[in-house]
Amino acid sequence: MHIGKELSDFAGHWRFEREVRHADGSAMQITGTAQFDWQGDSLDYLERGKMQLPSGPPVSTERRYLWQKGLRVYFEDGRFFHSVPPQGGEAAHWCAPDDYHVVYDFAQWPQWQAIWQVRGPAKDYVMTTNYTWDTPLGE
Numbered sequence: 001m002h003i004g005k006e007l008s009d010f011a012g013h014w015r016f017e018r019e020v021r022h023a024d025g026s027a028m029q030i031t032g033t034a035q036f037d038w039q040g041d042s043l044d045y046l047e048r049g050k051m052q053l054p055s056g057p058p059v060s061t062e063r064r065y066l067w068q069k070g071l072r073v074y075f076e077d078g079r080f081f082h083s084v085p086p087q088g089g090e091a092a093h094w095c096a097p098d099d100y101h102v103v104y105d106f107a108q109w110p111q112w113q114a115i116w117q118v119r120g121p122a123k124d125y126v127m128t129t130n131y132t133w134d135t136p137l138g139e
Contacts, residue, residue: 004086005084005087005088005106007043007067007069007071010067011036011038012036012134013034014033014034014131014132014133014134015031015032015132015134016130016131016132017029018031018049018127018129018130019128020125020126028051028052029051030052030061033047033049034046035047041069042067043066043068046064047061047063048060049062063076065081070083071083071084071086082100082102087106088104088107088112090102090103090104091104097121098118098119099120100116100117101116101117101118102115102117103115111132111133112130112131113129113131114128114129115128115129116129
């Protein structure tokens with residue numbers, strides 16, 4: 001039986017590896033850390049990484065989200081993004097004119113994966129991110 005995840009399951013520090021593969025076959029790699037730190041009864045998600053493009057030096061990346069009860073994810077500016085299915089599975093976000101579709105996989109917890117399929121007039125890629133437990137919050 002696969003037990004569903006709760007907000008507290010994500011608290012702590014994770015390492016991630018991400019591949020972004022475009023429909024034209026080009027790809028980029030990103031590696032870094034993702035911190036889920038308590039901010040009241042929500043988790044502040046801060047991701048920092050290094051993106052390796054097909055040519056040139058690595059580029060620093062950063063993104064931030066707010067995860068709330070019910071695994072509801074919000075952009076840094078407070079707009080709703082999507083809800084993470086507690087047992088893994090599909091979710092989506094429409095950001096006209098682009099369509100974002102994700103599948104979460106928690107089967108190998110505490111390793112987990114998010115695979116985003118992104119399509120729009122100027123976008124067509126699959127972004128696969130693998131998370132590995134690093135340090136629980138407070139350790």
